[in-house]
Amino acid sequence: MNILVTGAAGFIGSHLCEKLLEDGQHQVIGVDSFIGPTPAPLKAKNIAGLQAHPQFALVEADLLTADLPSLLQNVEAVYHLAGMPGVRTSWGTEFAAYAVHNISATQRLLEACKDLPLERFIYASTSSVYGEQSGRLSESLEPLPLSPYGITKLTGEHLCRVYFREFGVPIVILRYFTVYGPRQRPDMSFHRFIRQLLAGQPLTVFGDGTQSRDFTYISDCVDGTIAALERDGVIGETINIGGKERASVNEVIRLLETLTGKQAIIQYTPSARGEPKQTWANLTKAEQLLGYKPVVTLENGLQKEIEYIRSLYGDERS
Numbered sequence: 001m002n003i004l005v006t007g008a009a010g011f012i013g014s015h016l017c018e019k020l021l022e023d024g025q026h027q028v029i030g031v032d033s034f035i036g037p038t039p040a041p042l043k044a045k046n047i048a049g050l051q052a053h054p055q056f057a058l059v060e061a062d063l064l065t066a067d068l069p070s071l072l073q074n075v076e077a078v079y080h081l082a083g084m085p086g087v088r089t090s091w092g093t094e095f096a097a098y099a100v101h102n103i104s105a106t107q108r109l110l111e112a113c114k115d116l117p118l119e120r121f122i123y124a125s126t127s128s129v130y131g132e133q134s135g136r137l138s139e140s141l142e143p144l145p146l147s148p149y150g151i152t153k154l155t156g157e158h159l160c161r162v163y164f165r166e167f168g169v170p171i172v173i174l175r176y177f178t179v180y181g182p183r184q185r186p187d188m189s190f191h192r193f194i195r196q197l198l199a200g201q202p203l204t205v206f207g208d209g210t211q212s213r214d215f216t217y218i219s220d221c222v223d224g225t226i227a228a229l230e231r232d233g234v235i236g237e238t239i240n241i242g243g244k245e246r247a248s249v250n251e252v253i254r255l256l257e258t259l260t261g262k263q264a265i266i267q268y269t270p271s272a273r274g275e276p277k278q279t280w281a282n283l284t285k286a287e288q289l290l291g292y293k294p295v296v297t298l299e300n301g302l303q304k305e306i307e308y309i310r311s312l313y314g315d316e317r318s
Contacts, residue, residue: 207270243298
């Protein structure tokens with residue numbers, strides 16, 4: 001199958017491309033504009049192993065200006081992972097970039113796909129669309145985003161649904177819950193915490209650290225994402241992709257101390273705007289439709305991310 005992956009040089013995108021190429025059954029076109037919070041050299045490192053693969057082609061392009069009909073020629077499936085991430089930075093004047101990259105680019109891509117005989121258009125959304133709600137978060141809940149970022153991702157979902165209804169674009173919407181692991185963006189908490197801990201620097205925690213998240217290890221996330229392409233009966237559906245276990249930020253820091261053998265110096269700062277107190281994925285639908293069952297424990301996943309951070313930065317010292 002010929003597959004287009006947008007955001008291919010990003011954290012999830014690079015892992016997804018690698019997994020798609022494993023069995024030799026797919027040709028993958030990766031598209032990335034090398035913008036966003038992840039520095040371009042890190043993105044280049046993410047896809048360094050893919051560059052030599054005979055069934056992978058990288059196109060450096062912005063979805064807002066790219067020649068999409070040419071890119072989509074003979075493409076049978078699209079994974080749309082590209083976008084502007086981050087809750088805390090989506091306020092104020094920065095919102096303009098979020099609106100362009102998360103809404104306008106998505107509409108432009110859907111418009112280019114609407115008359116193509118695609119088998120799937122898989123849109124990467126986020127648990128941020130749920131906002132502050134208690135208990136396990138089911139896909140049937142009314143989304144109530146707390147941040148401009150969450151609103152742009154929910155708008156992308158709505159765009160997918162109207163193109164599905166009006167033109168039959170075979171969409172699947174996946175809502176990711178706090179994905180972590182090797183290649184995680186430098187602005188994300190685990191990456192920051194591990195780097196600061198290894199360098200003997202204070203850890204900056206927003207709020208009091210009691211906020212909890214459903215943490216999803218990257219290989220589990222990718223397995224669910226692949227299943228959305230391979231499984232029948234998923235077109236038109238919105239599906240949570242969550243992790244094996246959840247924990248508070250303080251619990252994560254204690255686990256990191258154990259795994260690294262280093263004691264954390266914690267600097268608590270005011271809570272970030274737009275961040276819910278807790279997230280917890282109801283995975284019933286993912287289990288039924290995708291056969292999805294996350295297997296990586298938080299301890300094992302964090303150990304792998306620690307190894308990655310060590311390899312990335314070496315023995316940094318403050």
